[in-house]
Amino acid sequence: MDDLRRRIPDKKEPESRPDSESDHRDELDSEDDKVDAAQTIPQGTDKTPEVLTDVLSGLSSRWRNWVIRTIFTLFMIGLFGFIIYLGPLALMITTLLVQVKCFEEIINIGYAVYRIHGLPWFRSLSWYFLLTSNYFFYGESLVDYFGVVINRTEYLKFLVTYHRFISFCLYVSGFVWFVLSLVKKYYMKQFSLFAWTHVALLIVVTQSYLIIQNIFTGLIWFIIPVSMIVCNDVWAYLFGFFFGRTPLIKLSPKKTWEGFIGGGIATVIFGLIASYILCQYQYFVCPIEYTEDAGRMTMECDPSPLFRPQQYTLPQSFASIATAIGFSGTITLYPFLLHSLSMSLFSSVIGPFGGFFASGFKRAFKIKDFGDVIPGHGGIMDRFDCQYLMATFVNVYISSFIQMSSPQKILQQVLTLKPEQQLSLFNMLKFELEERGILTRSPMIQP
Amino acid sequence: MDDLRRRIPDKKEPESRPDSESDHRDELDSEDDKVDAAQTIPQGTDKTPEVLTDVLSGLSSRWRNWVIRTIFTLFMIGLFGFIIYLGPLALMITTLLVQVKCFEEIINIGYAVYRIHGLPWFRSLSWYFLLTSNYFFYGESLVDYFGVVINRTEYLKFLVTYHRFISFCLYVSGFVWFVLSLVKKYYMKQFSLFAWTHVALLIVVTQSYLIIQNIFTGLIWFIIPVSMIVCNDVWAYLFGFFFGRTPLIKLSPKKTWEGFIGGGIATVIFGLIASYILCQYQYFVCPIEYTEDAGRMTMECDPSPLFRPQQYTLPQSFASIATAIGFSGTITLYPFLLHSLSMSLFSSVIGPFGGFFASGFKRAFKIKDFGDVIPGHGGIMDRFDCQYLMATFVNVYISSFIQMSSPQKILQQVLTLKPEQQLSLFNMLKFELEERGILTRSPMIQP
Numbered sequence: 094m095d096d097l098r099r100r101i102p103d104k105k106e107p108e109s110r111p112d113s114e115s116d117h118r119d120e121l122d123s124e125d126d127k128v129d130a131a132q133t134i135p136q137g138t139d140k141t142p143e144v145l146t147d148v149l150s151g152l153s154s155r156w157r158n159w160v161i162r163t164i165f166t167l168f169m170i171g172l173f174g175f176i177i178y179l180g181p182l183a184l185m186i187t188t189l190l191v192q193v194k195c196f197e198e199i200i201n202i203g204y205a206v207y208r209i210h211g212l213p214w215f216r217s218l219s220w221y222f223l224l225t226s227n228y229f230f231y232g233e234s235l236v237d238y239f240g241v242v243i244n245r246t247e248y249l250k251f252l253v254t255y256h257r258f259i260s261f262c263l264y265v266s267g268f269v270w271f272v273l274s275l276v277k278k279y280y281m282k283q284f285s286l287f288a289w290t291h292v293a294l295l296i297v298v299t300q301s302y303l304i305i306q307n308i309f310t311g312l313i314w315f316i317i318p319v320s321m322i323v324c325n326d327v328w329a330y331l332f333g334f335f336f337g338r339t340p341l342i343k344l345s346p347k348k349t350w351e352g353f354i355g356g357g358i359a360t361v362i363f364g365l366i367a368s369y370i371l372c373q374y375q376y377f378v379c380p381i382e383y384t385e386d387a388g389r390m391t392m393e394c395d396p397s398p399l400f401r402p403q404q405y406t407l408p409q410s411f412a413s414i415a416t417a418i419g420f421s422g423t424i425t426l427y428p429f430l431l432h433s434l435s436m437s438l439f440s441s442v443i444g445p446f447g448g449f450f451a452s453g454f455k456r457a458f459k460i461k462d463f464g465d466v467i468p469g470h471g472g473i474m475d476r477f478d479c480q481y482l483m484a485t486f487v488n489v490y491i492s493s494f495i496q497m498s499s500p501q502k503i504l505q506q507v508l509t510l511k512p513e514q515q516l517s518l519f520n521m522l523k524f525e526l527e528e529r530g531i532l533t534r535s536p537m538i539q540p
Numbered sequence: 541m542d543d544l545r546r547r548i549p550d551k552k553e554p555e556s557r558p559d560s561e562s563d564h565r566d567e568l569d570s571e572d573d574k575v576d577a578a579q580t581i582p583q584g585t586d587k588t589p590e591v592l593t594d595v596l597s598g599l600s601s602r603w604r605n606w607v608i609r610t611i612f613t614l615f616m617i618g619l620f621g622f623i624i625y626l627g628p629l630a631l632m633i634t635t636l637l638v639q640v641k642c643f644e645e646i647i648n649i650g651y652a653v654y655r656i657h658g659l660p661w662f663r664s665l666s667w668y669f670l671l672t673s674n675y676f677f678y679g680e681s682l683v684d685y686f687g688v689v690i691n692r693t694e695y696l697k698f699l700v701t702y703h704r705f706i707s708f709c710l711y712v713s714g715f716v717w718f719v720l721s722l723v724k725k726y727y728m729k730q731f732s733l734f735a736w737t738h739v740a741l742l743i744v745v746t747q748s749y750l751i752i753q754n755i756f757t758g759l760i761w762f763i764i765p766v767s768m769i770v771c772n773d774v775w776a777y778l779f780g781f782f783f784g785r786t787p788l789i790k791l792s793p794k795k796t797w798e799g800f801i802g803g804g805i806a807t808v809i810f811g812l813i814a815s816y817i818l819c820q821y822q823y824f825v826c827p828i829e830y831t832e833d834a835g836r837m838t839m840e841c842d843p844s845p846l847f848r849p850q851q852y853t854l855p856q857s858f859a860s861i862a863t864a865i866g867f868s869g870t871i872t873l874y875p876f877l878l879h880s881l882s883m884s885l886f887s888s889v890i891g892p893f894g895g896f897f898a899s900g901f902k903r904a905f906k907i908k909d910f911g912d913v914i915p916g917h918g919g920i921m922d923r924f925d926c927q928y929l930m931a932t933f934v935n936v937y938i939s940s941f942i943q944m945s946s947p948q949k950i951l952q953q954v955l956t957l958k959p960e961q962q963l964s965l966f967n968m969l970k971f972e973l974e975e976r977g978i979l980t981r982s983p984m985i986q987p
Binding site for chain 1: 705719728791893896900901905933937939947950953955957961965972979
């Protein structure tokens with residue numbers, strides 16, 4: 094997100110960026126070189142394919158960058174579309190891969206900031222913690238969604254029953270390992286990196302777990318927010334590039350109010366159109382469920398009222414205007430469109446702060462980009478910084494406004510109880526429902 | 541925990557401790573002086589009451605310390621007993637106060653490490669995040685336990701329904717506030733302290749939330765683990781003081797194998813005795829429930845099988861030995877005693893690593909103690925470092941081995957659904973139970 098809004102012509106290169114991109118392209122090529130160049134922190138190198146550099150050699154650097162960025166933006170959007178086409182499993186694997194790459198980028202910065210050579214076990218420990226926390230979080234959602242199936246397979250059952258305990262043991266082993274690996278000379282660096290690793294886990298693992306949860310609620314809850322952030326990025330960049338004049342925030346001197354507002358408006362419009370289209374396909378709106386018969390994840394359902402057209406009556410004042418110009422006093426739309434509106438507002442007002450944060454972070458540690466994977470864009474983390482904030486918002490939004498725990502999910506929980514407990518719950522519920530007249534009273538059912 | 545095992549006579553004072561305690565006692569007295577003395581990081585000062593120092597002036601420093609520690613250990617144990625006597629609410633408030641104090645101690649160290657004068661908003665921001673995360677975590681458990689009651693009070697209802705959303709908004713406001721407070725000169729310090737704050741929250745708030753959960757499961761799940769850690773500390777200190785000879789770990793040069801093993805054995809024995817006593821009182825073993833009629837929290841129940849004597853048959857080989865020496869082949873005990881055994885093993889084998897970790901942390905940042913609240917002991921965090929690790933263990937242990945979701949808790953969830961959803965769940969459950977023959981089939985009940 095970061096670089097997107099700062100492409101207005103601006104001579105003031107911030108002081109904290111000691112090296113230009115091109116200096117680095119030759120200097121630091123392999124991963125190892127970076128770490129060895131301990132004096133300066135590795136900068137994102139630009140991996141633009143040579144053929145492109147040749148073709149674009151006639152353009153000014155500003156426009157060359159524009160073209161490269163555009164090409165790779167389109168490429169990434171296409172890739173994203175293809176992964177959606179492949180289905181939810183592919184999306185989850187992609188989320189996992191992106192998460193691992195982001196973690197690597199953050200950890201590499203910490204590695205370089207604290208200039209560590211021969212610090213015992215640090216890298217292995219970080220990856221171990223990544224594994225452990227993924228085991229815990231992914232396990233938790235697998236248990237939620239495949240619990241009943243896994244419970245049937247005898248030798249997997251203990252993995253479900255003792256999931257938290259196993260995760261905790263794994264974590265504590267890492268913790269003990271860390272304490273045993275402490276070396277007097279390095280105490281402070283080791284503790285700083287321990288904290289660094291944990292903050293990275295907090296940002297990357299917990300939030301990508303929320304993304305997976307969103308996917309399970311229905312692909313639309315994943316695709317719309319992700320593409321809103323992309324849309325906001327792209328349009329803010331374009332508005333800023335062509336009309337940008339008024340600086341927005343000191344932190345990112347190339348971001349402008351024009352980009353911010355233009356991007357926001359474009360995002361709201363895009364969000365409504367995209368939501369309208371996606372609302373019409375079960376593939377996008379149905380929760381993902383593991384169907385035992387098919388042995389795979391399916392997205393078929395009777396769509397929830399959220400995705401069925403509904404008539405809203407306009408407030409009196411609006412209605413009178415509407416009828417005056419020939420419309421009826423009511424409006425028919427998918428209720429989801431209203432949620433789409435909240436999401437697009439969040440993604441264009443608060444979303445950019447994720448970018449500012451990343452931007453400030455990069456300045457704090459004097460790096461240009463998190464990595465060099467995507468030509469013209471930097472690292473994966475440079476493109477996903479706002480996605481994480483957005484995913485958390487959507488997750489909280491769903492749990493607060495949409496999915497007030499569903500009967501199906503609670504039933505799953507009930508079925509993990511012992512039979513006699515299930516029966517006792519049944520009778521308690523029966524009593525409660527009869528008390529409140531929701532159920533007509535009938536004699537107590539005995540087992 | 542940290543200092544407890546390192547009281548064996550040892551001439552090698554670690555190099556990383558530049559100042560002796562007494563130097564500091566005069567130099568740094570008030571909180572403000574500490575922060576101003578930016579060159580060195582504040583050391584825990586010793587606040588031993590003057591009357592005690594006078595009385596003990598005849599003793600050698602080693603024994604003086606011993607007496608002061610003992611007096612204040614007994615004082616703290618007494619205080620703990622008194623709070624237990626006051627009941628669960630007092631315990632929860634104490635947990636909260638301890639948490640706030642620990643957070644303050646950790647944050648103060650960060651404040652001093654990064655030597656910040658006039659860093660905008662940092663202190664307010666840290667406290668804001670503490671408030672926000674407490675609101676979130678305490679809210680989550682209040683919703684769990686008082687959900688039904690709160691739901692009845694109309695104007696509180698939205699606090700329950702939108703709890704996560706409100707918490708998220710609060711957090712995001714803090715996040716935006718942080719980004720807006722960034723000042724070029726301080727970027728790196730601000731980000732480091734942001735991370736520092738979050739790690740502190742992770743350690744202190746999330747884990748004290750787990751402690752509250754443990755308290756709700758029954759006071760015994762709180763009292764036994766806490767006193768095990770205390771017992772382990774005390775006996776490891778005493779064993780180390782009187783018999784300590786073989787150094788245990790480089791990190792804490794005054795901790796000895798004698799203390800480690802002696803403390804471990806004492807903890808196991810103590811754990812069994814204490815559990816045996818507590819098992820007999822409903823006050824300790826019953827889950828805490830909010831009783832509407834009484835308008836307060838009560839601990840009355842038909843104790844779970846865990847706390848009722850049960851006969852175990854010894855394995856064949858043991859049994860034959862037992863009968864040979866005149867015992868029967870069976871043994872009668874509270875099943876809880878077996879769990880007490882696991883907990884005491886954890887608290888004496890892994891528990892000390894919490895102390896080593898804190899010890900290493902203090903060395904890394906060249907401080908002696910986290911604070912100076914308790915004479916002879918240091919700060920609150922010095923005494924609670926292992927408690928947090930232990931609480932997490934107990935929480936995971938309960939959720940894995942004891943409380944495989946109870947019917948009551950699920951019923952609470954069911955009652956938050958809309959009436960028609962409750963009915964649909966009821967019918968689905970009925971169908972499932974009939975399918976498996978747990979319930980005799982009867983005609984479908986209509987609303």
